[in-house]
Structures are given as C-alpha cells and as structure tokens.
Amino acid sequence: MAIKPLVTKDFATENLVQLKVYERTGGYTGYKKALEMQPDALVEEVKKSGLRGRGGAGFPTGNKWSFLPKGVYPRYLVCNADESEPGTFKDRYLIEKSPHQVLEGILIASYAIGCNLAFIYIRGEYLPQHDALETAIAEAREAGYIGKNVFGKGYDIDVILHRGAGAYICGEETALLTSLEGYRGEPRLKPPFPAIKGLYGKPTVVNNVETVVNLPHIVNNGADWFKSIGTPTGAGTRVWCMSGHVNRPGNYEVENGTPIRELIEEHGGGVWKNRKLKAFQPGGASMMVLLPEHLDVGLDFDAIAKAGSLAGAGAMVVMDETTCMVDAARRYVKFFHHESCGKCTPCREGTFWMANIFDAMEAGEAKPADIDLLLEIGYGIDGRSFCPLGDASTWFPRSVIKFFRDEFQQHIAEKGCPFKKQPQEAVA
C-alpha cells in the first residue's frame, strides 16, 4: 500500500513551528474554510469522513460531537494531550513539529460544536511541548485566529493551556475533566457521559491530539477524499510509535490497513541485530501481545481487534527472541500499580498483588500455583474496575501467560530469570 503521509506531510519543512511557515504550507486554510460553513454542516462532514478518535477507543468523532444536547451552553472542547500510555510518543511529536496544526484542529472542532472556550490538557512531563503550544497560541491570538469576533464572523474563541502534574489516569477522559476542575484526578461514573455533563457539569467534547490534527485536512479536502484513504471502517492514517527491538525506532505515519509487517520491516528496518521476532504489542502497555503469525494483520482498529489485541493509542512495541516476556509484563504491571488512582478496590489492590507476584517471579521466589493465581487476580480486576485502567492492567500479562506460559514455568523451576545472568534489582 502506498505511503500517504497526511498529518505529517509537511514535517520536513524548516521552522514549521512558526505561524508564518505553517501558513505557507496551507496552514489555517481549513479553519478559514470551516468558518464559512454552518457548524451543523461541519459536524455532518466530519461524521461522513469516518474519522475515528485516535486516543484509543476509536469512537467516531463526528458522532461524539453530535451527542451534545441542543441549546445547552456554555459547552467546552478539551484536547487530550495527556499522552502517557507506555509505548506512545506521537502527541509529543505532533506538538513539537507542528503546534499550529494541533491548534487549528482544536479551533475547527470548537467552532463545529459551538464552543467559545477550549482547553488543552498537556501532561506535566511535556514541558518543552507545553512551551511550544503556548507560543503557538500567542501567535494565533496575535494573528486573529483566536479572540473575539474572529474574522468578523461573530465567533468568539479562547484557548487555555493547562498543564497536568504526573498522573496517567488523567488520560481517561472523565479523570481528565476532574483534574481540570482542580480535584484529584479520579474518574467519574458514566453515564452521564461528558457530552451531557462534562467540564463544570456542562456539555463537553474530549478529543485526542491525533484526532484533531486530521480536521484541517478533512475540511480542506472533503469527507469523500478522507474516506478514500485507509480501510472501510478505518478512514485515514495513523501515526505509529515504534519502539523496542527494531533498527529504526520512531514515529511513522501509515495508511490504515497497511500490514504490520510493512511497518516493522520497511519503516522500522526490521528486528535489530539480525535476531528473530518473538512478539509485538500494538497499542501500548495495555494491549495484548501478538506473535509473528500476526504480521500480516492490517494496522486498523477492527483488524487488530479481530487478531486478539487492540490498536489502542497506536504504539508498536517490538520484542526480539532474547526478550524476557515475564519481565516485560512485570514492568507494565508495576506501571499500572503505580498509576492506579486508588478509587476502586479491584484495581488498587489487584495491581498491587499482581506486581508482588511478578517481582517474586523475577527474584526466583514464585511458586507453581502463582501462574494461575495471576490469572485469577486478573479475572477479579477485568470488568470489575471503575474505569479501564484496571481492566487494561490485566490484558498484557494474561496474554503473555497464554502464549508464553513456559517462560513462567522456567522462572519458577530455575528459581530466577533464565534470560539474565545477574539477579535483578527491583525497579521503581
């Protein structure tokens, strides 16, 4: 399948972060065109384009917008730039390379839903990216893209950049809104969904960075053009964050439906050190492991789901034959334990016990019954947690037990990690 960069097409342009350079590449023409349209027509256009949210769940963006109740104001747009899923680093890339493209997407979405105050929630660790967005907002305000009565169209818009302070859970949209309101970042019960009662109890749309950067291109080129890219249920492209044991890790934008093999072998330059591929994980820390036999699956929400994993936030973590799958799972479990907000018991306690067992595995202190105990704890968390953080903490370890049970048995029989000669220090 041909490579069609869409949102990253101008990223080689020097100084693209500057407003004038961004405008020269066609920047803000989508926003100007959008302002000529009726907001309802804009929502219809995005619905028709088939754009699905790039944050992880893949919900159709236009539909999400149209859930806002009629006539209830004010309403808010929140751009989720709290990228924290281990394995993902694309929002950072999209912001660093072209902060104005992110901003233009936000302005288009805001206009479409009739919002006069938009927020960007960026994770605390992304300080240089925060500063890049701040400069972009100032430039856009100066140029009249943000402000009162934009281009005399009677539309007012302001954008507030809000910096988080280190909490993975705030990437979950209701926790993000709670955090934005100044509270501890704990998730809320759904329903009511944010579209009905979101920020400050008002109708709110939360869209991911990678979702909004598609909007200028959809407005400029039309829904039919966008729909022609990718797969029937997965229009457009995605930026895949490739990491782990490949020769060329990095961000690669590919058309949806491109085989995983092409991403890893052509873009990533294949598995490093002439080693064999053992496993890979599409979607980030949360997602189930896949095997070399899945290399011909297309990069698409539905195709990956059919193969037994999820495309999630668009990470591709590649593991070669020397990888200790138990240790990989241990890192993720410890991550979820660290990031559990503590609101609900299955997640708070379950991730703690899973982490203990994984530490015992690596230290050579696990018992044969611990493998099934892990599965049992996973069963107690998945579907029984308040939000998806708990559920997701069990997916990777359970899939690893399914495909690599022998490695667990080896850890137990050999009283330690068969992949490492030295005993490992505890991590984090």
Place this chain on the structure above:
Amino acid sequence: MPLAKSTADHIKDLAQRYPSKQSAIIPALWAVQHEQGYVTPEAMAEIAEHLGLPASLIEATASFYSMFLTKPEGRHEVVICVNAPCMLRGADEMTAYLGRALGVRDGGTTADGAITWHSTIECLGACGGAPMMQVDHQFEENLTEERIDAIIERLRQPVAVAAPAPAAASERPKRKAPAPRRTRSES
C-alpha cells in the same frame, strides 16, 4: 517563606482566568514550585487564601500528583525511565551506570547538591529514543555511558555558568535563583 508578590499576583490572575477558580489550583501549585522549588504547607495555605478556597482542598489535590514536591532536592532533576519499551533497549544497564556515576542510590541527591536522580516506571514519552531520561524536563535520548558522563559533567558546573533554564513561558513567573527545585513527592 511567603510567596513572592509576582507569584501571588499570578495566582490571583489565574483565579480569574478559569470559569471556576478551583481550576487554578494545579497551575498555582506549579507557580509555587517554580518559585520555591517545592510546595510547603505554608505555601498551600497562601494559595488557599489567594483563591478563596479551603487549604485542605489545595493539599488534597497536591498530594495526588507525583510531580509536586514536598521537600527540597538538588539543583537539577534527572529522571530515567525503566518501563518495558526502555528496558528492551538497555534502560536497566543505563540506570545502574547512572547510579554508579553519581555515587548515590535511586532517589538520592549528590553530595554537592547538584543532582537528584530517580528511576521511574512512568513512561516519559520517548520510547523511540530509548534508553532515555529527562534532565530538568528536557529530553535526553539514545543514552550511552559516554552521553551520561557528558550530561553529568554539564550539570555539575557551578551555578553561574550552568546551562540556561528552558525558555521561560509567559505564564510562569521567572525564578530568581536556581535554588532547590523540583523533586517528586512520595507516590
């Protein structure tokens, strides 16, 4: 230590900026940490006063987020990621080397007060450049022992010739001296 007038004014401005003044809590905590290096109960009480909110609310929020620090640490903060994508590319070896090179354990501060370091399981968003660390929130990727040595040497320079702070954003009040700064609270 009372807050500088510029920080106090900034916090009062923040209260006006959001539809709800409570939303100003996290930005206010950042402003305090930026000025004083960490967040004390006295500073939280002052935030509460400026925002017209109970102090308990400020503390409840501050204690949730791992980036707000409750005690002074070194002039520079080094955080190295040990999550799976970094592990695959040798993060454990780099973490062990960093600890040896600095001569202090994970979470400790060097004797000269220059550097506080810790490993983190929280992904910092640079898996494509793993192994990686953040030095005062700037990304340092594709680490090798030589690169770590060079970074440490730079950070150990006396204060006067230390690398300039990242471009100060307009929202943040300028910090006067690179006195004790960021660390992480217990999480």
